[in-house]
Amino acid sequence: xxxxxxxxxxxxxxxxxxxxxxxxxxxxxxxxxxxxxxxxxxxxxxxxxxxxxxxxxxxxxxxxxxxxxxxxxxxxxxxxxxxxxxxxxxxxxxxxxxxxxxxxxxxxxxxxxxxxxxxxxxxxxxxxxxxxxxxxxxxxxxxxxxxxxxxxxxxxxxxxxxxxxxxxxxxxxxxxxxxxxxxxxxxxxxxxxxxxxxxxxxxxxxxxxxxxxxxxxxxxxxxxxxxxxxxxxxxxxxxxxxxxxxxxx
Numbered sequence: 001x002x003x004x005x006x007x008x009x010x011x012x013x014x015x016x017x018x019x020x021x022x023x024x025x026x027x028x029x030x031x032x033x034x035x036x037x038x039x040x041x042x043x044x045x046x047x048x049x050x051x052x053x054x055x056x057x058x059x060x061x062x063x064x065x066x067x068x069x070x071x072x073x074x075x076x077x078x079x080x081x082x083x084x085x086x087x088x089x090x091x092x093x094x095x096x097x098x099x100x101x102x103x104x105x106x107x108x109x110x111x112x113x114x115x116x117x118x119x120x121x122x123x124x125x126x127x128x129x130x131x132x133x134x135x136x137x138x139x140x141x142x143x144x145x146x147x148x149x150x151x152x153x154x155x156x157x158x159x160x161x162x163x164x165x166x167x168x169x170x171x172x173x174x175x176x177x178x179x180x181x182x183x184x185x186x187x188x189x190x191x192x193x194x195x196x197x198x199x200x201x202x203x204x205x206x207x208x209x210x211x212x213x214x215x216x217x218x219x220x221x222x223x224x225x226x227x228x229x230x231x232x233x234x235x236x237x238x239x240x241x242x243x244x245x246x247x248x249x
């Protein structure tokens with residue numbers, strides 16, 4: 001270093017582009033080709049660029065494995081940073097990203113790019129974003145988290161690239177859709193309270209492995225079979241003759 005005290009030489013900042021993110025010590029560092037310093041890849045090959053530490057926001061502890069991981073930058077990201085060692089330019093630190101014209105998620109600017117094929121009673125999406133109210137996290141593979149503060153259309157939305165999602169609209173209505181199998185494991189008790197009507201529709205069979213206690217009446221539009229005995233067709237002995245049980249009138 002040209003000085004023994006960080007910052008004595010002044011603040012030397014830079015703009016550059018990320019060319020490598022495969023940090024061998026897995027600390028979220030990146031290699032950045034700094035404009036007007038590193039030239040082209042012939043002059044300075046990517047594998048000779050110094051590793052740059054990525055600063056994290058104040059709401060992330062980034063200590064003891066707590067907080068947000070510093071692995072969000074992609075190859076081609078345009079970043080802003082500074083050199084801890086000033087004019088020696090060997091200790092870069094990245095403190096921000098400069099998005100380009102087409103780099104912001106379209107979901108954030110009012111263009112719904114998620115096409116959901118409706119299944120059964122599934123309602124249409126509550127998406128009605130107005131820029132700049134929707135805060136969007138979108139991953140490389142297509143996972144999405146939206147925190148939408150659009151006035152009168154506030155939403156929370158998490159979406160898996162497979163199509164599985166959960167969305168809460170401005171009225172508090174929640175829609176959960178599972179693409180594939182769904183498992184819910186409850187180690188202790190569970191209570192389900194429904195103030196309105198509870199409707200279950202299954203295209204296949206429903207199997208319940210439990211003892212069931214019903215406090216109330218049961219109405220069936222089809223036959224009820226218990227222990228192999230049909231309620232519609234079984235007979236029993238009355239007055240020394242076999243007679244069929246009548247259906248309720």
